[in-house]
Amino acid sequence: MSGVSGFLAILLTSLVPILATAMGGMFAERARASNIALDGCMLVAALAALAVGTAVGNPWVGVVAGMVAGALWAGVLSAAVYGLGCDLIIAGIAANLLAVGASLLVVQGVLGSTGTYAPTGTTLIPRPSLGFLADIPVIGPALQNQSALVWVTVLVTVAASIVLQRTRFGLHVKAVGESDEAALAVGVKPVQIRVAALLISGALAGIGGAYLSISSVASFNSQLTGGLGFIAFAAVVFGRATPWGTIGASLLFAAATSVAVRLQGTDLGLQQIVHALPYVATVVALAVQAVRESRRRRYDVSITQYVPAIIPKG
Amino acid sequence: MTTARPVARQGDPPLLVMRGIRKTFGSLVAVDDVDLEVRAGEIHALLGENGAGKSTLMNCLFGLTRPDQGDILIRGETVHVTSPRRALALGIGMVHQHFKLVPSLSVADNVFLGSEPHHGPFLDRRHSHRVVGELAERYGLDVRPDDLVRSLSVGAQQRVEILRALAKDVSVLVLDEPTAVLTPAETERFFQVVRGFAADGLAVVLISHHLREVREVADTVTVLRRGRRVAHEPIHAVTNAELAGLITGDAPPADSEVPFGTPGDVRLRVEGIELVSGRGKTVVDGVDLTVRAGEIVGVLGIAGNGQTELVEAITGLRTPAAGRVLVGPVDVTGAGPSAARAAGMAHVPEDRIGRGMAGNLSVEANITAGHLGSPEVGGRLLSAPRIRRLAAGLMTAFDVRAASPRQLMRRLSGGNAQKTVLAREFSRDPDLVVCAEPTRGLDIAAAAFVRRELVARRDSGGAVLLVSSEIEEVVAIADRVLVMSRGRIVAEFVDRRPTEAEVGRAMLEGSSS
Amino acid sequence: MTTQIPAPDPTESSPRVGWLRAGARRVVPLGLRQSVLAVVLGLVVCFGVILLVADDPATAFSSFLTGTFKTRYAFGNMIAIGTVLIFTALAATVSFRAGAFNIGTEGQLVLGGLVAAVVVVAVPGPGILAQLVALVCAALAGAAWVALPAWLRIRFGTNEILTTLMFNYIAADLALFLVNRFFRDKTSGAVETPPLPTDLWLTRLLVPSPANVGVILALLVAAGAWLVFDRTRTGRRMEIAGVQPAFAEYLGIRSTRYLLTSLLSSGALAGLGGGVAVLGITHAYVSGFSPQYGFLGITVALIGRLRPGGVVLAAFLYAMLMTGATSMQSASNVPFALVFVLQGVLVLLVTSQRIGGRS
Amino acid sequence: ASAATSAAGGSSASSAATASAAPSVPAEALNIIAPLSGQLGDQSFMDSANDGLQRAAADLGVSVKVIEAGADDAPAWERNLTEASATGESGLIVTGGTVMASTLEKVAAQFPDQKYLIFDSPSVGPNTTGISYAQNEGAFLVGVLAALITTNPDTFPRATGSKKIGLVGGMDIPVIRDFAVGYEQGAKSIDPSITVDLRFVGDFESAQGAYDLTKAMYGDGSDVVYQVAGAAGLGVLQAGADNGRYALGTDSDQNQLHPESTPASAIKAVGNTVYSGIQAFQAGTLEMGTTIVGNIANDGVGIAFNDALVPADIQAQVEALSQKVVDGTITVDTAL
Numbered sequence A: 001m002s003g004v005s006g007f008l009a010i011l012l013t014s015l016v017p018i019l020a021t022a023m024g025g026m027f028a029e030r031a032r033a034s035n036i037a038l039d040g041c042m043l044v045a046a047l048a049a050l051a052v053g054t055a056v057g058n059p060w061v062g063v064v065a066g067m068v069a070g071a072l073w074a075g076v077l078s079a080a081v082y083g084l085g086c087d088l089i090i091a092g093i094a095a096n097l098l099a100v101g102a103s104l105l106v107v108q109g110v111l112g113s114t115g116t117y118a119p120t121g122t123t124l125i126p127r128p129s130l131g132f133l134a135d136i137p138v139i140g141p142a143l144q145n146q147s148a149l150v151w152v153t154v155l156v157t158v159a160a161s162i163v164l165q166r167t168r169f170g171l172h173v174k175a176v177g178e179s180d181e182a183a184l185a186v187g188v189k190p191v192q193i194r195v196a197a198l199l200i201s202g203a204l205a206g207i208g209g210a211y212l213s214i215s216s217v218a219s220f221n222s223q224l225t226g227g228l229g230f231i232a233f234a235a236v237v238f239g240r241a242t243p244w245g246t247i248g249a250s251l252l253f254a255a256a257t258s259v260a261v262r263l264q265g266t267d268l269g270l271q272q273i274v275h276a277l278p279y280v281a282t283v284v285a286l287a288v289q290a291v292r293e294s295r296r297r298r299y300d301v302s303i304t305q306y307v308p309a310i311i312p313k314g
Numbered sequence B: 001m002t003t004a005r006p007v008a009r010q011g012d013p014p015l016l017v018m019r020g021i022r023k024t025f026g027s028l029v030a031v032d033d034v035d036l037e038v039r040a041g042e043i044h045a046l047l048g049e050n051g052a053g054k055s056t057l058m059n060c061l062f063g064l065t066r067p068d069q070g071d072i073l074i075r076g077e078t079v080h081v082t083s084p085r086r087a088l089a090l091g092i093g094m095v096h097q098h099f100k101l102v103p104s105l106s107v108a109d110n111v112f113l114g115s116e117p118h119h120g121p122f123l124d125r126r127h128s129h130r131v132v133g134e135l136a137e138r139y140g141l142d143v144r145p146d147d148l149v150r151s152l153s154v155g156a157q158q159r160v161e162i163l164r165a166l167a168k169d170v171s172v173l174v175l176d177e178p179t180a181v182l183t184p185a186e187t188e189r190f191f192q193v194v195r196g197f198a199a200d201g202l203a204v205v206l207i208s209h210h211l212r213e214v215r216e217v218a219d220t221v222t223v224l225r226r227g228r229r230v231a232h233e234p235i236h237a238v239t240n241a242e243l244a245g246l247i248t249g250d251a252p253p254a255d256s257e258v259p260f261g262t263p264g265d266v267r268l269r270v271e272g273i274e275l276v277s278g279r280g281k282t283v284v285d286g287v288d289l290t291v292r293a294g295e296i297v298g299v300l301g302i303a304g305n306g307q308t309e310l311v312e313a314i315t316g317l318r319t320p321a322a323g324r325v326l327v328g329p330v331d332v333t334g335a336g337p338s339a340a341r342a343a344g345m346a347h348v349p350e351d352r353i354g355r356g357m358a359g360n361l362s363v364e365a366n367i368t369a370g371h372l373g374s375p376e377v378g379g380r381l382l383s384a385p386r387i388r389r390l391a392a393g394l395m396t397a398f399d400v401r402a403a404s405p406r407q408l409m410r411r412l413s414g415g416n417a418q419k420t421v422l423a424r425e426f427s428r429d430p431d432l433v434v435c436a437e438p439t440r441g442l443d444i445a446a447a448a449f450v451r452r453e454l455v456a457r458r459d460s461g462g463a464v465l466l467v468s469s470e471i472e473e474v475v476a477i478a479d480r481v482l483v484m485s486r487g488r489i490v491a492e493f494v495d496r497r498p499t500e501a502e503v504g505r506a507m508l509e510g511s512s513s
Numbered sequence C: 001m002t003t004q005i006p007a008p009d010p011t012e013s014s015p016r017v018g019w020l021r022a023g024a025r026r027v028v029p030l031g032l033r034q035s036v037l038a039v040v041l042g043l044v045v046c047f048g049v050i051l052l053v054a055d056d057p058a059t060a061f062s063s064f065l066t067g068t069f070k071t072r073y074a075f076g077n078m079i080a081i082g083t084v085l086i087f088t089a090l091a092a093t094v095s096f097r098a099g100a101f102n103i104g105t106e107g108q109l110v111l112g113g114l115v116a117a118v119v120v121v122a123v124p125g126p127g128i129l130a131q132l133v134a135l136v137c138a139a140l141a142g143a144a145w146v147a148l149p150a151w152l153r154i155r156f157g158t159n160e161i162l163t164t165l166m167f168n169y170i171a172a173d174l175a176l177f178l179v180n181r182f183f184r185d186k187t188s189g190a191v192e193t194p195p196l197p198t199d200l201w202l203t204r205l206l207v208p209s210p211a212n213v214g215v216i217l218a219l220l221v222a223a224g225a226w227l228v229f230d231r232t233r234t235g236r237r238m239e240i241a242g243v244q245p246a247f248a249e250y251l252g253i254r255s256t257r258y259l260l261t262s263l264l265s266s267g268a269l270a271g272l273g274g275g276v277a278v279l280g281i282t283h284a285y286v287s288g289f290s291p292q293y294g295f296l297g298i299t300v301a302l303i304g305r306l307r308p309g310g311v312v313l314a315a316f317l318y319a320m321l322m323t324g325a326t327s328m329q330s331a332s333n334v335p336f337a338l339v340f341v342l343q344g345v346l347v348l349l350v351t352s353q354r355i356g357g358r359s
Numbered sequence D: 001a002s003a004a005t006s007a008a009g010g011s012s013a014s015s016a017a018t019a020s021a022a023p024s025v026p027a028e029a030l031n032i033i034a035p036l037s038g039q040l041g042d043q044s045f046m047d048s049a050n051d052g053l054q055r056a057a058a059d060l061g062v063s064v065k066v067i068e069a070g071a072d073d074a075p076a077w078e079r080n081l082t083e084a085s086a087t088g089e090s091g092l093i094v095t096g097g098t099v100m101a102s103t104l105e106k107v108a109a110q111f112p113d114q115k116y117l118i119f120d121s122p123s124v125g126p127n128t129t130g131i132s133y134a135q136n137e138g139a140f141l142v143g144v145l146a147a148l149i150t151t152n153p154d155t156f157p158r159a160t161g162s163k164k165i166g167l168v169g170g171m172d173i174p175v176i177r178d179f180a181v182g183y184e185q186g187a188k189s190i191d192p193s194i195t196v197d198l199r200f201v202g203d204f205e206s207a208q209g210a211y212d213l214t215k216a217m218y219g220d221g222s223d224v225v226y227q228v229a230g231a232a233g234l235g236v237l238q239a240g241a242d243n244g245r246y247a248l249g250t251d252s253d254q255n256q257l258h259p260e261s262t263p264a265s266a267i268k269a270v271g272n273t274v275y276s277g278i279q280a281f282q283a284g285t286l287e288m289g290t291t292i293v294g295n296i297a298n299d300g301v302g303i304a305f306n307d308a309l310v311p312a313d314i315q316a317q318v319e320a321l322s323q324k325v326v327d328g329t330i331t332v333d334t335a336l
């Protein structure tokens, strides 16, 4: 495998959890229901995918279980926000904490394992061979034997973009994201749309989570996301919650991971620092984005719109 | 199933009947046992003061609120309008007083939002674009289906709202203050369109405050006062004077004649202010003005003609691209609000909720927020008792009614909130008061209180700049009236109280499109 | 006359990504009643979980609740954990009150701890002086670590939630690098600095427990915070700027200055917490010296209703639950993870507007 | 069957007796509390220790209570250790992990009458017995094997003869560097021109990250990659299987996880040494204040071959070098 193919191969495999999750996050963001609990959704999904996939003996059932679990977790978040009246961001932070606690409890209390849950005999997601296509220079070797979830993610990305841009639901998501009044006036129910968008974000984060636990290695522990959910969320923000933007941002962050992996091979002796590259890339991207935005609105009408307080003072 | 049609006085039976509608918000009765009948082909004007209940009544019709009591009949059949979607299905369309559009979506998407033509789950954009194009052509509404709404002028946005109603194939069309934001030319064109609707057999309900307009297009009028119906007549059966009497009630206007003040030193001098928006549009284009001690200067203009931005520049919230602002002798251009305040300026902002107060702090905290720099609230450390005393005093002086000083600001009514703002600003004994839309949303008594306070400030030697879109109010108390249009001062009335008609003409003639 | 200005200003671009333009966001929980109710409900949830997983629920639950008071050591542990939580919760409080989310307290704390461990041995002279210098440096390190996200937020409106969060990961890598490269205890196989000589430990209370005089410092800082929040003009202005920036701007309050001050203080408090944890509890920088004190601080701040007094109470309460969980873990088969569940549930309940809310 | 040069065979978790803290243990029986510095389930280091503890419970009639803690929660380690000591009910407290050493040093000083056994660390006080492992020596052996693999593509069909081998560490911490030093020395003792690609996952948890990293290393030419990455190491072994190359296990015998691509595992006989430590304690022969060093000579560390992949002559070559380490002809460098 040439250097470029190798780079692309790693980029693709790092891309899956970020992109699948970010495409979901995009819906939530667009509906003005920022899902900062993507990381937690990924975590519970990873566990569900592994446990169910192993029990059933079919990894695809595991993926579906992961999507269901991710959606359920987003449902918990929705319930907290629209049922209990919690602030979206705070509830998201809480949902992430809960995901860690709940998954640890399940691993220990239900699956009878501790720390890492690594069942034996799990069937992993297949890695299709491309046949003669693998001989295409550069791209062929990069795509050869990638997890089938890579292809699923490509499909999901296309589908999500189409749903957002070309369907009634997508239109309603965008409408709700900009003006509840406008939506209400035509009978579109904002809360309903937001909950739906959150559930979608959870389900797609479920694909990202499942990828981490049953695609390459059948193992789970509460640290396995390594903050990928937050990076995916950052990709949504950086991509301004548009399909192309989100895809581009996800590619950027995946590339940062891939670069970090490659830089480790060149003996720089700064390996811990290289490891931080994706996180640094995220901060830089967010900063660049903010600078661009602030340029654009420098002379604009001052924004006095106030996000209502979460809770009054007691 | 149609039964025997009651023979109506004017021929056809009413297409729309609202009977005994009542709607309360807490203890406030917004609509009280109101009847309304509109026939096909009729343009029915609904008149009344601010807060009379017009919008609420129409919101009941459109399913945006549920009436507490009363029936709605369409073509003689009782209907239950549970949601806007249901209303549209029943053939009821509404153009809202406050636009309900999604700025980043295209015209066509906005028009069909909520009932999009579709193939399966996919949008049928070709169809929606075609329908929008056809409707626009048919009614002479100049909009393109794929323009983004946020790039449209206010008038064009209104056309989108109208298209939205028409696209649903409605038989009842409600227009809530459609002309408030239109230029005279746009208004004229709009009325042609409305006449076209009536000719097509629609029942049109038109809410407006402009008697002249109403007389021009309407066939029938209904007048609401404080939620009750006080008149229901063919338009030619009542004179404008009678209508005005019906709208305001028999009581004469609350304000008595305000004498002129005696101007002294210049307290505010604005020289050649220019402001440019983010998109490079000049919103204020070289404004000069002065305000003297003992003088109220009124600036009038239709919304969106640069008044808001001018006030922001004067009060330091915005840095002008060119020009100077002097408060007394001090040049405060671009130095921020604290400089202007230090120079003796007080500001009653237009955006009372967002700028003028912190809804999640107590009334006490809000009313004393402008006094944090003074020793009234304590020495090196703040003194809770002193703060409490100061707040209580101000609340009494300005008649702020709250359950307690610790009540959250956002739980106050609009009038009391505005009084709190006034209390905070006026109690600093400023040399210059800049106030924008100080009576917007207030009832008659509260508005009168605010005007009295402004005149009192002037009489005690203060300078007042009153920026407002309420002609009546400005004409009644201002010593000088400036009219602003397209970012410029286009007319000035000195040493006399102009008539509302004069001023209105000036506002409209220079108006932006 | 017509009064309405209904149209959205067509010149204003609509914010597409909702809270990207970081607006004010106030996180003040409702009344005291709700905090209490939330804790009780949270415990009920825990009890439910315990019933599900424990072999002997009664023992598990009783050791969870009373474990802290069974031994002097456990009690001292509670004080020690509570001490650090006071710092991190005050850090969260300061930023929340100013209308910003500093989620990066964990990273600030870690770097504060490392700096304290390094500086304390480098300062010549008596232990107390070295400790003071070390703690000041820890606070500075914490403030420095939040400075960039703070500046980005203030200058360009960058979403500080994400930047501070990412800075946690970066801090972990940076700390690992620094310790390995420069400060590692060469005799140890772990990533840790050499153990501090006893005279550099913060004076211990309730020996052998890790409780230490840091608790006095924590209480003093909390008192100081109360004074600033409630009794100074700075505090009031900070509050206004945090609750409603537009109002602050209108009043001539430079809200960005207060925001910057708040965020820097927030970082400094977190860094200080790290210093106290290292000098008072682990007595060396040990990779993993913080069991997520930074994140826990956010929970504690919310339970404490963003008031210094409440924060102190909530910190000790939470520490009690943590030591209780330790004792439960030894006395039964219920895992420590229960605490994470409790934490999540508490945050949701405390910030709910529908529970125990008085209007 | 795996012909382990150490006695570490049969260390897979499945053989662990599930019995443990049976309340029926007579009062005079030995009570062991084992507060650990991490969590079980890594199919490696911690599980191996747990295996020894559980075997002791089953065979020696002692009661064992294992207390896990977060791998990044130093205060909890101290808390658990102190609580266990303070009960005074435990004849011997077993703990382990390099990271635990400084904590134990502090705690043990406070309970001079309590006896401790710490694995993977030298003794840290007069009332503690240490068990430390010459992991550099174990790594040396797998380094030798790795070199033989990459230089013998004929014998090892999955190898390319690139003379490049890799090591994936969890984090860049001293113990891992100790592995790396031994590994490199072992490889170079076969062929000095062999290069070692050393990379770190960044944590000991993210198996997917380790998988990607390893894949990249194969892409860059490594024929065989040795994992020292705890739970994340499962990703390395899987990558070896998926990429048609070789991967080497660590700490426990991990050969059977991917028998077609895992020619050997370095063994740290944690379970065995813990077991014999407990046995010695019961017999009264465990000397406090001393350190038992597990090295190649006493089978504390070693290498477990996968006979199906490694022919006898290769095994013999490794054995030969192993012998040289034992008799002192070769001294394996250390990073500690």
Ligand SMILES: Nc1ncnc2c1ncn2[C@@H]1O[C@H](COP(=O)(O)OP(=O)(O)OP(=O)(O)O)[C@@H](O)[C@H]1O
Binding pocket: B025, B028, B029, B030, B048, B049, B050, B051, B052, B053, B054, B055, B056, B057, B097
């Ligand atoms: N959602 C609501 N909650 C509480 N009060 C309301 C609500 N909507 C309307 N009101 C009150 O009901 C009364 C009638 O309001 P409405 O909007 O119908 O007046 P209007 O006649 O349309 O006035 P305008 O000419 O200013 O548009 C007012 O006092 C208003 O404050």
Ligand SMILES: Nc1ncnc2c1ncn2[C@@H]1O[C@H](COP(=O)(O)OP(=O)(O)OP(=O)(O)O)[C@@H](O)[C@H]1O
Binding pocket: B025, B026, B027, B028, B412, B413, B414, B415, B416, B417, B441, B442, B443, B446
């Ligand atoms: N959203 C709402 N839902 C229900 N009732 C409301 C709502 N908003 C206001 N009200 C009630 O409607 C009544 C009128 O409120 P409003 O704010 O219009 O006061 P107001 O009478 O107009 O006072 P002011 O003249 O000072 O503005 C009050 O009793 C208030 O409690």
Ligand SMILES: [Mg+2]
Binding pocket: B054, B055, B056, B097, B176
């Ligand atoms: Mg109205």
Ligand SMILES: [Mg+2]
Binding pocket: B413, B414, B415, B441, B442, B443
């Ligand atoms: Mg009102």
